Amino acid sequence: MQKNLRLHYDISGDDYTRAGEASAQLKQVLRQLGLSSSIIRKVAIAMYEGEINMVIHANGGTIDVEIDSACISLVLRDTGPGISEIDLAMKEGYSTASENVRSMGFGAGMGLPNMRKHSDYMKLESTPGVGTTVHMKISIGEE
Amino acid sequence: MWNNENSENSGNSGNGANGASTGNSGAIGAESAASAGSTGGGANGAGGEKAQSLFHSVTLDSEKCKGCINCIKRCPTQAIRVRNGKASIINERCIDCGECIRVCQNRAKLPIYDALGALARYKYTVALPAPALYGQFSHLDNIDIVLNALKSFGFDDVYEVAKAAEIVSDYTRSLMEEDRTLPRPLISSACPAVVRLIRVRFPELLAHLLPLNAPIEVAAKLALAGAQAAHPDLARRDIGIVFISPCAAKVTAIRNPVSLEKSEVDAVFAIKDIYPHLLGKMKDIAQLDEEDIPEILSAGRMGVSWCGSGGETAALLSENNLAADGIENVIKVLEELEDERLGELDFIELNACTAGCVGGVLTVENPYVAHTRIKKLRKFMPISLNHFTAEQRETLLWGKPVKSDSVMKLADDYAEALGKMQRLKEIVDSLPGLDCGSCGAPTCEALAEDVVRGAAKESDCIFKLRDYVQNLVSDMNKLEGYIPPPFRMPE
Numbered sequence: 230m231q232k233n234l235r236l237h238y239d240i241s242g243d244d245y246t247r248a249g250e251a252s253a254q255l256k257q258v259l260r261q262l263g264l265s266s267s268i269i270r271k272v273a274i275a276m277y278e279g280e281i282n283m284v285i286h287a288n289g290g291t292i293d294v295e296i297d298s299a300c301i302s303l304v305l306r307d308t309g310p311g312i313s314e315i316d317l318a319m320k321e322g323y324s325t326a327s328e329n330v331r332s333m334g335f336g337a338g339m340g341l342p343n344m345r346k347h348s349d350y351m352k353l354e355s356t357p358g359v360g361t362t363v364h365m366k367i368s369i370g371e372e
Numbered sequence: 373m374w375n376n377e378n379s380e381n382s383g384n385s386g387n388g389a390n391g392a393s394t395g396n397s398g399a400i401g402a403e404s405a406a407s408a409g410s411t412g413g414g415a416n417g418a419g420g421e422k423a424q425s426l427f428h429s430v431t432l433d434s435e436k437c438k439g440c441i442n443c444i445k446r447c448p449t450q451a452i453r454v455r456n457g458k459a460s461i462i463n464e465r466c467i468d469c470g471e472c473i474r475v476c477q478n479r480a481k482l483p484i485y486d487a488l489g490a491l492a493r494y495k496y497t498v499a500l501p502a503p504a505l506y507g508q509f510s511h512l513d514n515i516d517i518v519l520n521a522l523k524s525f526g527f528d529d530v531y532e533v534a535k536a537a538e539i540v541s542d543y544t545r546s547l548m549e550e551d552r553t554l555p556r557p558l559i560s561s562a563c564p565a566v567v568r569l570i571r572v573r574f575p576e577l578l579a580h581l582l583p584l585n586a587p588i589e590v591a592a593k594l595a596l597a598g599a600q601a602a603h604p605d606l607a608r609r610d611i612g613i614v615f616i617s618p619c620a621a622k623v624t625a626i627r628n629p630v631s632l633e634k635s636e637v638d639a640v641f642a643i644k645d646i647y648p649h650l651l652g653k654m655k656d657i658a659q660l661d662e663e664d665i666p667e668i669l670s671a672g673r674m675g676v677s678w679c680g681s682g683g684e685t686a687a688l689l690s691e692n693n694l695a696a697d698g699i700e701n702v703i704k705v706l707e708e709l710e711d712e713r714l715g716e717l718d719f720i721e722l723n724a725c726t727a728g729c730v731g732g733v734l735t736v737e738n739p740y741v742a743h744t745r746i747k748k749l750r751k752f753m754p755i756s757l758n759h760f761t762a763e764q765r766e767t768l769l770w771g772k773p774v775k776s777d778s779v780m781k782l783a784d785d786y787a788e789a790l791g792k793m794q795r796l797k798e799i800v801d802s803l804p805g806l807d808c809g810s811c812g813a814p815t816c817e818a819l820a821e822d823v824v825r826g827a828a829k830e831s832d833c834i835f836k837l838r839d840y841v842q843n844l845v846s847d848m849n850k851l852e853g854y855i856p857p858p859f860r861m862p863e
Contacts, residue, residue, distance in 0.1 A: 262789045263781030266576040277711040
């Protein structure tokens with residue numbers, strides 16, 4: 230029985246210029262695995278949005294990726310302020326980002342909706358004051 | 373195939389290194405060192421699909437290569453390794469960007485193109501000058517002087533690539549307005565190194581490529597049609613369509629076209645080769661009164677501006693566009709586009725060379741100087757003189773779809789690739805992470821990849837080797853202190 234491939238990424242919280250590095254690295258791995266363009270793109274977008282969320286709201290965090298024969302699972306953990314109204318946060322266009330963040334082109338309120346759109350399964354757990362964990366799965370199955 | 377020794381290319385260059393470029397070489401013998409092989413002619417016939425797909429416009433002069441690691445570090449697709457003391461290109465990964473040619477201090481990396489003597493192969497020849505040519509000459513105030521000098525040099529006719537560029541721009545504008553099904557942003561397909569980069573590293577973005585042939589291919593088709601109409605007695609093989617190129621990647625694109633079955637370009641001359649010959653002819657032409665210089669120039673500002681970064685987007689006459697130049701910047705833009713961070717743009721122009729085509733490896737002049745000269749030259753030119761007509765549609769549209777070339781995958785079988793990736797990550801963790809290049813691979817990760825592909829050993833890492841030796845020494849020391857039981861004394 231083959232072991233699953235596990236990858237771990239630390240996301241630093243204070244550096245916008247480095248946001249996207251982890252998703253770029255994961256993309257490289259997925260290309261080397263020979264996965265199809267459409268799957269790579271879905272993973273890249275979902276992960277990049279998560280990465281940006283961590284940088285903007287949570288002072289960084291970690292991303293654990295597990296790849297097996299059927300799917301790619303992402304677990305994004307942070308110890309940030311948490312999300313009090315998850316239903317509202319999942320709405321397109323809803324954003325709590327500061328004016329400063331918006332002026333850099335982020336915080337359009339599409340992060341979580343995009344993550345849901347590009348993943349086949351998504352679960353968001355959050356406790357205000359403790360942190361947020363997002364689980365996403367993207368299946369590799371035949372197209 | 374992974375670590376082949378670039379044999380086809382080396383073979384081509386072989387004798388080229390010492391001026392195999394026949395004919396008009398003379399003063400430029402040294403400069404045209406790599407003018408070997410032919411780009412058109414035999415290439416399209418012989419060789420077969422496989423050999424053609426491995427052709428690249430960069431070759432190695434192994435006499436000059438010292439096996440340093442400058443080029444392996446600079447290669448944007450990690451396509452070079454040092455093996456047996458010499459740089460060796462992994463052909464499948466090379467995108468012909470020319471970075472290794474630029475960075476090599478020993479001038480061991482050489483572009484391939486045709487010798488000027490190739491002109492004698494044809495009864496009737498048409499020069500297709502890239503607009504970058506016009507920026508190479510100081511004190512030039514009239515582009516017609518250059519174009520007439522091409523005729524004095526020996527060409528029967530001239531067809532400016534800038535003319536075709538204007539037609540491509542015109543058609544791009546109407547496509548963008550009429551065809552809303554095309555994904556946004558569209559990516560220019562004019563730079564062959566960028567197209568190849570997308571095929572090997574960003575296949576997700578292939579759908580974004582503007583489905584039009586590059587201006588040089590359009591120019592070649594139109595020039596050929598013009599020559600055949602004017603001289604119906606000539607056979608195709610008697611007509612020579614010759615590109616005067618700033619760029620080595622075009623040689624690959626012409627020899628092994630990806631968007632059409634066959635290129636109509638028969639030979640590629642380097643701007644730097646023809647430059648000294650043109651200088652002499654231009655001096656004579658400049659002596660003439662202005663009205664005595666025949667008017668050949670038939671492109672406007674739009675076409676001529678394609679030579680520099682931003683020229684193609686400017687010709688779209690809209691603002692929501694981006695132009696990036698230099699291969700590293702191009703990669704950054706493509707990464708962002710892949711993550712859907714640039715969705716609001718309509719068009720992206722990408723040039724692998726810094727400053728655009730004026731920065732090509734076959735040019736003479738500093739790209740920024742050349743670009744500035746062209747800005748001065750175009751100042752009083754009309755905006756655009758060439759427009760798309762419906763019967764040109766076939767000439768412009770891709771003849772076949774551009775496909776991905778997934779050279780990055782570790783194995784065809786997914787489970788096998790997954791296993792190799794496991795192993796790769798384990799090896800990376802055990803390597804020092806210094807990316808020193810002493811193993812001949814550009815990074816520790818690249819060495820780990822080579823190991824799982826079977827093209828290198830972990831002990832190729834000098835730090836690993838040192839660990840092995842240290843362990844060996846400590847084992848030997850233990851053995852040295854070993855006393856057989858009969859001689860041991862009680863403690």
